[in-house]
Amino acid sequence: MTIKIARRTVIATMAAAAMAGTMVSTAYAGKIKLRMSTPATATDFRSKGLENIFAREVADFATYEPHYNDTLFKQGTELVAIARGNLEMSITSAQELAKLIPEWSIFTAGYLMRGPEHQRKVFEGDIGKEMYKLVEDKLGVKLLSVMYFGTRQLNLRIDKKINTPADLKGVNLRMPGTDAWQFLGRALGANPTPMAFTEVYTGLQTGAIDGQDNPLPTDKDKKFYEVTKQIVLTSHLADMNFLAFSKKVWDKLTPEQQAKVMKAAKDACASITASIVKNEAELVDFFKEKGLKVYTPDVDSFRKRAQKMYLESDFSKNWPKGMLDRINAVK
Ligand code: KDO
Numbered sequence: 591m592t593i594k595i596a597r598r599t600v601i602a603t604m605a606a607a608a609m610a611g612t613m614v615s616t617a618y619a620g621k622i623k624l625r626m627s628t629p630a631t632a633t634d635f636r637s638k639g640l641e642n643i644f645a646r647e648v649a650d651f652a653t654y655e656p657h658y659n660d661t662l663f664k665q666g667t668e669l670v671a672i673a674r675g676n677l678e679m680s681i682t683s684a685q686e687l688a689k690l691i692p693e694w695s696i697f698t699a700g701y702l703m704r705g706p707e708h709q710r711k712v713f714e715g716d717i718g719k720e721m722y723k724l725v726e727d728k729l730g731v732k733l734l735s736v737m738y739f740g741t742r743q744l745n746l747r748i749d750k751k752i753n754t755p756a757d758l759k760g761v762n763l764r765m766p767g768t769d770a771w772q773f774l775g776r777a778l779g780a781n782p783t784p785m786a787f788t789e790v791y792t793g794l795q796t797g798a799i800d801g802q803d804n805p806l807p808t809d810k811d812k813k814f815y816e817v818t819k820q821i822v823l824t825s826h827l828a829d830m831n832f833l834a835f836s837k838k839v840w841d842k843l844t845p846e847q848q849a850k851v852m853k854a855a856k857d858a859c860a861s862i863t864a865s866i867v868k869n870e871a872e873l874v875d876f877f878k879e880k881g882l883k884v885y886t887p888d889v890d891s892f893r894k895r896a897q898k899m900y901l902e903s904d905f906s907k908n909w910p911k912g913m914l915d916r917i918n919a920v921k
Contacts, residue, residue, distance in 0.1 A: 621651055621652055621653045622651060622652045622653070622678075622839060622842075622843075623652070623653050623655055623678070624648070624652050624653065624654050624655060624678045624679050624839070625655045625657060625662065625677055625678050625679065626640065626654065626655065626656045626657065626677075626678070626679035626680060626681070627657045627660075627661075627662040627663040627668050627671070627677055627679075627680050628656070628657070628658060628660075628668075628680060628681045629659065629660045629665040629786070629787040629788055630658060630659075630681065630787075631658055631659060631811055631812065632656070632658045632659075633811055634658075634807075634808070634811050635807060635811075635862050635865045635866050635869065636681055636737065636739070636831065636862050637656060637658060638865075639737075639858045639859070639861050639862035639865065640654070640656065640681075640833075640858050640862075641654070641656060642858075642861075643854065643857050643858040643861055644833075644854045644855060644857070644858040646854075647850060647853065647854035647857060647858075648847075648850055648851055648854050651843075651847050651850075652847075652851075659788055660786065660787070660788050662677070663676075663677060663680075664786070665766070665767070665786050665787050665788070666686055666689070666766070666767055666768060668680035668682065668686070668834070669682055669686055669687070669690060669729060669731055669834065670690075672729075672730070672731050672834060672835075672836050673729045673730050673731060675836070675838055677836070678835065678836045678839050679833065679834060679835055679836070680834045681737075681831045681832070681833060681834070682731075682733075682831065682832050682834040683739075683829075683830070683831055683832070684697035684698045684770070684830070684832075685698045685766065685768045685770040685771050686768060687725060687832075688768070688769075688770045688905075689768050689769070689770070690728065690729060691724050691725060691728055691729070692905075692908035693721070693724060693908055693909065693910050693913075694721065694724070694725075695770055695905040695908055695909070696905075696906075696908075696909040696910070696913055696914065696917070697721075697830075698770035698771075698773075698774065698905070699896075699897075699900040699905070700774055700777055700778070700826045700827050700892075700893075700896035700897070700900065701826060701827075701892075701893045701896050701897055702900075702914075702917065702918075703827070703828040703830065703917075704828060705738070705741070705828045706738035706828070706830075706863050706866075706867060708828070708920060709736050709738060709828065709830045710736060710863075711920045711921075712736075712917055712920050713735075713736040713832075714736075715920065717913070717916055717917065717920070718736070720910070726837055730836070730837040730838060731834050731835070731836065731837060732834070732835045732836070732837045732840050733832040733833070733834055733835075734832075734833040734834075734835050734851065734852060734855035734856075734859075735832070735833050735852075735855040735856050735858075735859040736830050736831075736832055736859065737830065737831050737832070737833065737858075737859035737862045737863050738828070738829075738830055738862070738863040738866055738867065739805055739808075739829040739830055739831045739866065740804075740805020740806060740807050740808065740829055740866050740870055741805055741806075741825050741827065741828050741829065741870070742803045742804060742805055742824075742825075742826055742827040742829050743803065743804070743805070743806060743809075743821055743822065743823050743824055743825065743826075744758075744763070744778070744801060744803050744821065744822040744824050744826075745801055745802055745803065745804065745809050745814055745818050745820075745821050745822075746761070746800060746801035746818060746819065746820050746821075746822065747794050747797065747799075747800060747801055747817060747818045747819055748761070748800050748801065748819065748820075749819055749820070752820075752822045752887055753887045753888050753891075754779075754887065754888050754891040754892070755778060755779025755891060755892055755895045756779060757779070757887075758778055758779035758780040759779060759780075759781075760781055761780045761781060761800045761801065762780075762781050762783050762799050762800040762801075763775050763778070763780035763781065763782055763783065763799070763800060763801050763802065763803065764782075764783050764784075764785045764790055764793055764799040764801065764802040764803075765782040765783070765784065765785075765802075765803065766784070766785075766786075766787065767784040767785070767786065770905070771784075772784060773899075773903065773905065774826070774827065774896075775803075776899070777895065777896040777899040777900065778803075778824065778826060778892060778895075778896065779892075779895065780801075783799055785798075785799060790802050790812070790814070791812055791813065791814060791817060794814060794817040794818055795817045801818065802814065803824075803826070803827075805829055805866070805870065806821070806869075806870050806873040806874070806877070807866050807869045807870055807873065809821070809873075809877070810869075810873055810876060810877075815877055815880045815882055816880075818882065819882060819883065820882055820883040820884070820885075821874075821877055821882055821883070821884045821885075822885065822886075822887050823874075823884065823885065823886045823887070823889075824887060824889060824892050825889060826892060826896065833855045833858070833859060835851070835855070
């Protein structure tokens with residue numbers, strides 16, 4: 591009798607377990623590990639926003655494990671690592687996506703995106719749905735949310751007054767390593783040099799480069815003001831990042847867990863955007879107090895040159911038909 595009950599009990603338990611599906615496997619398998627790799631520092635607004643908000647909101651079923659300063663994967667290799675199942679999350683960019691999906695290069699064009707609100711409306715609307723689907727289908731990466739990263743400005747260690755693109759002729763401007771970034775450097779009139787983000791401070795300190803471009807909050811967080819003399823407010827790219835998530839991991843989550851991950855991403859990215867907007871507004875005075883010259887050049891001359899170069903570039907041949915007008919039409 592005992593044996594029979596035991597067998598029936600075992601069968602019933604296994605059937606219940608099968609019906610519960612992932613609930614049982616997730617429960618027994620413990621928390622899902624979400625490794626995130628970024629070249630950014632631990633003090634960067636994006637890093638802090640993800641730790642304080644995203645990590646907390648998914649904590650009942652996932653362990654968020656950030657790796658800063660390129661210590662897990664080198665800048666620009668994260669998307670392939672996620673696609674190969676060796677990484678779960680990263681903070682990616684249109685420039686990195688464009689390397690793998692040429693249509694994305696439209697979002698690397700200088701003077702196109704107008705700022706955080708424009709970015710949010712573009713990527714939370716049909717354009718975002720279409721462009722995110724390309725990434726899911728081609729890379730197995732799910733972009734959870736856009737975040738404003740700040741507007742990129744020139745930051746130089748040389749004294750030369752910069753008013754128009756002609757003034758950047760021969761200036762050795764560090765730009766991140768992808769083709770899209772190098773093209774942006776040329777579109778500004780400079781001589782672009784590829785260099786990893788984590789090497790930029792030393793490059794400025796030693797004179798290996800004449801300058802770099804990043805949003806003001808990054809210039810402060812990385813203390814670039816210690817080794818540079820001026821900030822030229824070209825405002826050449828309202829920059830944005832995307833919280834990238836492994837589709838393989840996403841597909842294993844329950845619908846409730848997927849909803850929590852999505853909400854956690856949106857909450858974190860909204861907070862990061864607000865922090866960067868607020869911080870950016872205060873930083874001109876900060877850099878002037880640090881002894882840097884901070885001034886606005888003839889921005890129109892930079893805008894006109896850059897937009898012409900992008901429209902005539904090979905990049906534009908890959909832009910989805912009508913997409914440029916659709917992006918500009920988002921108010
Ligand atoms: C940089 O290398 O200058 C850059 O700002 C490029 C961005 O796309 C992004 O990779 C960023 O670095 C890192 O997140 C570090 O801030």
